[in-house]
Structure formats: structure tokens, C-alpha cells
Amino acid sequence: MDYDYDLFVIGAGSGGVRAARQAARSGARVAIAEADRVGGTCVIRGCVPKKLLVYASQFAEEFEDAAAFGWSVGSVEFDWSTLIANKDAEIARLESVYRDNLARAGAELIESRAVLAGDHRVRLARTGHTVTARTILVATGARPNPHAALAGHELCFTSNEAFHLEKLPKRILIGGGGYIAIEFAGIFSGLGVDTTIVYRGREVLSRFDMDVRRLFHAESTNKGVNIRCGEVFERIEKRPDGSLAAHLSGGSIVETDAIMLAVGRTPNVAGLGLETLGITLDKAGAIEVDEYSRTRASHVYAIGDVTNRIQLTPVAIHEAMCFVDTVFHNRPTKPDHLSVATAVFGRPEIGTVGLTEDAARERYRNLDIYKTAFRPLKGTLTGRSDRTLMKLVVDADTDVVLGAHVLGPGAGEMAQLLAIPVKFGATKADFDATMAVHPTAAEELVTFAAPSERVRGGETLAA
Numbered sequence: 390m391d392y393d394y395d396l397f398v399i400g401a402g403s404g405g406v407r408a409a410r411q412a413a414r415s416g417a418r419v420a421i422a423e424a425d426r427v428g429g430t431c432v433i434r435g436c437v438p439k440k441l442l443v444y445a446s447q448f449a450e451e452f453e454d455a456a457a458f459g460w461s462v463g464s465v466e467f468d469w470s471t472l473i474a475n476k477d478a479e480i481a482r483l484e485s486v487y488r489d490n491l492a493r494a495g496a497e498l499i500e501s502r503a504v505l506a507g508d509h510r511v512r513l514a515r516t517g518h519t520v521t522a523r524t525i526l527v528a529t530g531a532r533p534n535p536h537a538a539l540a541g542h543e544l545c546f547t548s549n550e551a552f553h554l555e556k557l558p559k560r561i562l563i564g565g566g567g568y569i570a571i572e573f574a575g576i577f578s579g580l581g582v583d584t585t586i587v588y589r590g591r592e593v594l595s596r597f598d599m600d601v602r603r604l605f606h607a608e609s610t611n612k613g614v615n616i617r618c619g620e621v622f623e624r625i626e627k628r629p630d631g632s633l634a635a636h637l638s639g640g641s642i643v644e645t646d647a648i649m650l651a652v653g654r655t656p657n658v659a660g661l662g663l664e665t666l667g668i669t670l671d672k673a674g675a676i677e678v679d680e681y682s683r684t685r686a687s688h689v690y691a692i693g694d695v696t697n698r699i700q701l702t703p704v705a706i707h708e709a710m711c712f713v714d715t716v717f718h719n720r721p722t723k724p725d726h727l728s729v730a731t732a733v734f735g736r737p738e739i740g741t742v743g744l745t746e747d748a749a750r751e752r753y754r755n756l757d758i759y760k761t762a763f764r765p766l767k768g769t770l771t772g773r774s775d776r777t778l779m780k781l782v783v784d785a786d787t788d789v790v791l792g793a794h795v796l797g798p799g800a801g802e803m804a805q806l807l808a809i810p811v812k813f814g815a816t817k818a819d820f821d822a823t824m825a826v827h828p829t830a831a832e833e834l835v836t837f838a839a840p841s842e843r844v845r846g847g848e849t850l851a852a
């Protein structure tokens with residue numbers, strides 16, 4: 390059969406754009422449909438605008454600290470609308486770069502919602518036309534869970550709207566304990582908003598190392614964020630004066646000006662026509678794929694957040710590259726989801742790669758744990774009590790570093806570089822053989838003399 394396209398990509402976000410460009414460059418006839426703005430979550434309402442707001446939120450501390458280094462900063466003021474306008478201009482610039490890149494690669498951009506309409510067929514909602522493709526890639530991403538079961542959820546907003554609030558609230562409650570909740574708590578509190586996190590679990594950031602989680606909680610609290618664990622919203626109501634009242638599971642009522650919900654992300658599968666091709670979903674509602682990102686329909690693949698493997702931009706991009714290698718370069722390639730480094734751009738920042746101590750304890754009998762928490766050099770003049778944490782989890786039998794965890798300034802940047810030795814199986818001896826860069830915080834990672842904890846046969850021994 391003659392198809393209109395070799396590849397039709399649904400969704401022009403991190404994964405879809407990369408796949409479309411790479412496939413088009415290799416000579417394939419490619420179309421990519423986008424229902425909203427080109428660039429997807431990461432560029433338009435995720436990583437990039439978030440990081441710009443994070444930068445904005447860091448200035449208040451810098452202004453305060455400047456005095457200890459001899460600077461008089463004078464009185465300072467912050468204007469939310471200037472920040473949002475400048476951020477929007479940068480996002481518009483980036484969006485046009487994404488469009489240009491698609492055009493340069495030779496991929497056709499179709500600005501329409503697209504859905505599967507039977508074998509090799511895609512229907513474009515804008516025109517009602519149906520086109521055909523040899524291979525279809527679903528890269529539709531995910532969206533914030535609106536928590537529809539919560540009475541009063543319509544009074545709350547999610548990360549999507551957080552980037553366009555008309556004005557900064559005086560007080561905010563944030564529901565959730567994942568990295569999006571934590572990062573926005575850092576943004577709002579850094580900008581002077583009285584910030585409270587309400588999280589149902591026993592400690593925030595559930596997938597991170599427990600030492601990191603505990604220290605994050607303590608440091609964040611020191612910076613003025615109120616973290617309430619073990620509680621959930623039971624209902625939200627609006628008061629006559631316009632304020633909101635959040636009724637929490639413990640019986641308390643918290644009054645606030647705004648509530649943000651960051652309680653997970655739902656894969657964008659509704660109305661996509663997956664059932665017409667027998668494509669199945671997992672328990673979380675994500676598209677089920679095999680090791681090569683292929684769905685139950687042999688000509689339909691899915692990558693990125695809609696498959697809910699690891700919801701991060703570099704992972705979606707990696708899955709896209711593997712898909713193109715597999716389908717267009719005749720090199721079957723499975724995405725590698727091991728030792729993916731990640732950062733939480735919170736206050737303080739976290740960077741991590743590899744196994745947490747708890748995960749390592751489940752898989753290894755003998756471990757050496759190296760950790761240190763200290764006040765960074767800058768704090769000696771400012772008087773700030775902020776602590777930095779460095780931790781290595783080492784397999785005591787092979788000396789291989791299984792996990793590296795950092796909390797403190799620059800942790801995200803450190804995680805990127807730590808990912809290389811951890812990914813390639815470096816040993817503690819390799820770390821030790823590496824000369825320190827002095828004076829840095831990161832030098833602690835190559836100068837650990839003795840473990841602070843030894844685990845032998847699953848039992849913790851005194852160091």
C-alpha cells in the first residue's frame with residue numbers, strides 16, 4: 390500500500406519533535422501533529438519556564454547575603470508581571486526555534502489534534518481529513534491530574550496555570566510531595582509567598598534517598614516553608630472574602646489565598662482512538678509498550694510521558710532516538726532506563742543518580758555508605774546555616790559506586806557529571822584516584838576517607 394507518510398508523529402513535545410526530526414533527516418516522509426504549542430510540556434509549561442522562575446526565586450537570598458561580602462544592595466522590589474512577560478518572550482523564541490528545526494529537517498508540521506482512525510490511519514481534528522502512514526508514533530505526553538474527586542478542586546490550579554498567575558498570592562498551599570510540588574514551593578517561597586506543602590506520605594520526595602529527603606525537609610523548613618506530611622485535602626471552599634479554606638484530613642482548616650495541586654500526571658490517551666487498534670493501557674493509564682516502544686499494534690509505537698516509564702525530557706528524547714534507530718536505521722535499539730540522573734531544582738537543590746541506600750539494601754548484602762553534611766564555604770561569611778549533603782552508596786564486595794546523592798547549591802550540575810562514572814560502573818577507588826577540585830563542595834565526593842556506615846550480610850554495623 391502507498392502511504393501518505395512514512396512516519397506520522399502525534400504530539401510535538403520533547404519526544405515527538407526529536408523523532409520527527411531524526412526520521413526526516415534520514416529521508417523519511419514525516420508529518421507531526423500538534424494540538425497546542427510546539428515544544429510540548431518541557432518548553433511551554435515545564436522544565437524551561439520552571440527553571441527561569443527558579444532563578445528568579447534565588448535572588449532574595451543573594452541580595453541578603455551580599456552584605457556579608459561588602460555590598461550594599463539598597464532596597465529591592467520584585468515584579469511578578471515583568472518576570473512572566475520576560476519568561477513568555479523567551480518561551481515564544483524557543484517555540485519558533487523548534488518550528489524552524491522541524492522545517493529544516495523536512496518534517497511537515499500539522500497544527501491540529503490528531504487521533505488514530507484504524508490501521509495506518511490518522512484523523513486530523515481541524516479539517517476532519519484522514520491521512521495514512523506506514524508507522525505512527527504516539528508522543529502525546531501527560532497532563533496534571535486535576536484531582537477531580539476533591540470537593541472544591543476547581544478552586545485550585547495546577548502547574549499549567551502556575552506559569553500565568555495574574556499576581557503572586559500572599560499565601561499558598563501546595564498539595565503533593567513530588568518534584569513539581571517541591572520546586573514550586575521553592576519558587577513561591579523564594580519570591581516571598583507564605584508557602585505550605587500538604588503531602589499524604591510520611592516524607593516528601595518519595596523516590597529519593599532518605600537522608601536527602603530528611604535533610605531537604607529540615608533545610609526547607611529553615612527557609613520558611615511549612616511542610617505537613619501525613620495529611621490530605623478533604624475539601625476546599627471559598628470564603629466570602631475571596632480567601633480559600635482547605636479542610637485537611639487531620640481535622641485542621643488552613644486558610645490561604647491560593648492552592649496548587651501537584652498530585653501526579655495523567656497520560657494523554659483520552660479520545661486518541663487506541664481501542665480501535667487494540668492498543669492496551671497499564672494500571673496507571675499509560676500506553677503499554679514492549680522493550681522497543683512498540684504498542685500492541687505492530688505499526689504503532691509510543692514514547693515519552695504517555696508511556697510513563699520515567700517522566701523526564703531526556704528520557705523522552707532517548708526513547709525517540711532508539712525508536713528512529715529501530716524503525717528507520719535498521720538498528721533495533723532498546724531504551725536504557727538504568728542510572729538516569731535527575732535533579733530537583735528546589736530550595737535547596739537536589740541531584741541524584743543510581744540507587745538510593747534503601748534500594749541498594751534490598752539488592753545487596755554488603756554496602757559501604759559514605760556521607761557528610763557540612764556548611765558550605767560561602768555560609769562562613771553570610772552566617773547562613775544551610776547545609777550541603779554528599780552521599781555515596783558503594784557495593785562493598787565490588788567497590789562499585791551504586792548511587793550518588795547531593796543536596797545543596799549546584800547539585801543538579803553535579804548529578805550530570807556524577808552520572809558518567811556511575812553509569813560506567815566506576816569504583817570508590819576510581820573516585821579516590823581522581824584529584825579534588827579545591828575549594829569546591831563537590832571535592833567531598835572524591836575525598837571520603839572511611840564509610841560512615843557499613844552494612845554486612847544485610848545488618849548495619851557501627852562505622
Ligand SMILES: Cc1cc2nc3c(=O)[nH]c(=O)nc-3n(C[C@H](O)[C@H](O)[C@H](O)COP(=O)(O)OP(=O)(O)OC[C@H]3O[C@@H](n4cnc5c(N)ncnc54)[C@H](O)[C@@H]3O)c2cc1C
Nearest residue numbers: 400402403404424429430431435503530693694700701702
Ligand atoms: C512543571 C514541570 C516541570 C518539569 N521539569 C522537568 C525538568 O526539570 N527536567 C525534566 O527532564 N523533565 C521535566 N518535566 C517533565 C518533562 O516536561 C516531560 O517529561 C517531557 O516534556 C515529556 O515529553 P513528551 O514528548 O513525552 O510529552 P510532551 O512534552 O508533554 O509533549 C506532548 C505534546 O503532545 C501534544 N498532544 C497531546 N495529544 C495530542 C493529540 N491528540 N494530537 C496532537 N497533539 C497532541 C501536547 O499538546 C504536547 O505538546 C517537567 C514537567 C512539568 C509539568
